[in-house]
Amino acid sequence: DAKTTQPNSMESNEEEPVHLPCNHSTISGTDYIHWYRQLPSQGPEYVIHGLTSNVNNRMASLAIAEDRKSSTLILHRATLRDAAVYYCILRNRDDKIIFGKGTRLHILP
């Protein structure tokens, strides 16, 4: 499985944008980039995914580098409820969803 690298933790101020980076230098052409998050005491929650183009949804935006070796999850205006562990995951045809250690995001009021 192709690997992803994320910072262990990040901090951001409430009501400011947050950019969560992910490196995936060994990504293959058929790997989709997925982001999930896990709030305290809850199951993981799907955030967004994409293949090559940038993606937007009601929760976040996903910016994918042109060479696809890195991506950034953008939360446009962080709230205290966005404090969670964010996982960047590569998925391919074998259909597994393999979680790494993720980035623990702290939101400062």
Next chain:
Amino acid sequence: DSGVTQTPKHLITATGQRVTLRCSPRSGDLSVYWYQQSLDQGLQFLIQYYNGEERAKGNILERFSAQQFPDLHSELNLSSLELGDSALYFCASSPRGGPNTEAFFGQGTRLTVV
């Protein structure tokens, strides 16, 4: 609410015992995934079923088994339980297989082995 239902929410049992965890996927979802989350191991992929058939296998112990029934609900059976099996067990479902689809997770079953 993700639409994925896991029962029971909590389970306390003794070492050596056998338990069954149940997962009801979202209506119409064909794919079911099982995960184990312990404090020191993070989220570990156990196994995936698609429309009743095993599709992918992860770090699932031989003492553990799973199946997906014709109505698409799934059960994870854990036997000869050890203290180290204490963990949160999550189930997820997705509408179809493949990497271009999202998965929806349940709230988990917290298993405590004493």
